[in-house]
Amino acid sequence: MTRENISIPNVAEPTDPRAGSQCIRKGDLLFVSGQIAFDNGELIGPEDPLEQCRQCLRHVESYVVAAGGTLDDVVSLDIFLTDIQFRPAAGQARLEFFNEPGPSATVVGGVDLAFEGLLVEISARAVLS
Numbered sequence: 001m002t003r004e005n006i007s008i009p010n011v012a013e014p015t016d017p018r019a020g021s022q023c024i025r026k027g028d029l030l031f032v033s034g035q036i037a038f039d040n041g042e043l044i045g046p047e048d049p050l051e052q053c054r055q056c057l058r059h060v061e062s063y064v065v066a067a068g069g070t071l072d073d074v075v076s077l078d079i080f081l082t083d084i085q086f087r088p089a090a091g092q093a094r095l096e097f098f099n100e101p102g103p104s105a106t107v108v109g110g111v112d113l114a115f116e117g118l119l120v121e122i123s124a125r126a127v128l129s
Helices: 049-066 084-097
Strands: 003-005 023-026 029-035 074-081 104-109 120-127
Touching: 029 049, 049 074, 049 084, 049 120, 074 084, 084 104, 084 120
Parallel strands: 074 104
Antiparallel strands: 003 023, 023 029, 029 120, 074 120
16 A cells, blocks of 8 residues: 655645655545645635634645535544634634534644644644445
8 A cells, every 4th residue: 555645735744855744645544734824825714713714724624625625524633723722713613614523633733833823723633435
């Protein structure tokens, strides 16, 4: 079984391929790296954790669709927040994107993210049918 890199046009891949990929498919498994609220290099939702969560999930959805799936195939999320008080925003965004039952999730607050202005980062795993 080979690994396939999945990409979408509005999210840059790492400049050094040894650093990994934004999204890898191996068989029916899809692994989406931590997505941030940058779209075409522009920060979406500055100071707005709900809009940043939405943008992260838009990226997750784009990767899953590019791999031939739907959001119903997403089975797990990791949600990283710079402030745990943003947890309700993350929950609201999940309700907007996922049908019942939504994916399992780990939510971690109080983290430093890679770029200034980021409030949220979300990674995902999906099992494609």
